[in-house]
Amino acid sequence: MRILKDLFNLFYPKLCANCDNQLIKNENAICTFCRHDLPLTNFTNYSENKITKTFYGRITIEKAYSLLFYRKIGITKKLIHELKYKGNEEVGVFFGNWLGEMLIENNEFSAIDVIVPVPLHPKKRRERGYNQVSKFGKALSNHLExxxxxDILLRTSTSKTQTFKARFERFNNNDTKFQLSNVAALKNKHILLIDDVITTGATLEACAKELQKTEGVKISILTMAYTE
Structure with a gap:
């Protein structure tokens, strides 16, 4: 099996999702050089930081964290684009493993009960073929146990892509709606709500408001990146 794997990698080498250089042994999705260039947020306070302040007066959250800053130009944008539009789900696995190891070490999200992703509308999921945060969430699940x-939080409305809309337009887009398929299953649960990028926080806010219709629910938020 090892020989077959080596032959496969010889003819179909794994490439860095940012620079396209060939990955070497023990590198996954991103090469070591590009990893060192990632703009880490390095938030040390999980209960009060730029992300939690984004939601002040909108929803109540326990904790929030993003691994990277997302900028108009740069490595984070390239990686998220690879994940979201080019089918490179290994980027999500990479970030899920990284954050999972970090959170186990610092014990910040040890009180959560369940991990729930921001869902795609079924139509968009069929078109794309996957939810870009699924493998990210599964990797987190493995580490956090x-x-x-x-399938418990569902998107019931479609909306055009937000990528090229102005920030003000995205914030005021109230067309996106969500619905719980099983309210009772989340009663008194601490939910870790995950997504790829926080921009205005409007989508996460809409998800949290639906989740908070359940008695005793607490919400924490975790994403790969945060827009400065």
Missing amino acids: KPFVE
Whole structure:
């Protein structure tokens, strides 16, 4: 099996999702050089930081964290684009493993009960073929030893892509709606709500408001990146 794997890698080498250089042994999705260039947020306070302040007066959250800063130009944008539009789900696995190891070490999200992703509308999921945060969530689940539940929060409305809309337009887009498929299953649960990028926080806010219709629910938020 090892010989077959080596032959496969010889003819179909794994490339860095940012620079396209060939990955070497023990590198996954991103090469070591590009990893050192990633703009880490390095938030040390999980209960009060730029992300939690984004949601002040909108929803109540326990904790929030993002691994990277997302900028108009740069490595984070390239990696998220690879994950979201080019089918490179290994980027999500890479970030899920990184954050999972970090959170186990610092014990910040040890109180959560379940991991829930921001869902795609079924139509968009069929078009794309996957939810870009699914493998991210499954990797987190493996490290945190908490269930990843993908079919309990559903998106019931479609909306055009937000990528090229102005920030003000995205914030005021109230067309996106969500619905719980099983309210009772989340009663008194601490939910870790995950997504790829926080921009205005409007989508996460809409998800949290639906989740908070359940009695005793607490919400924490975790994403790969945060828009400065």
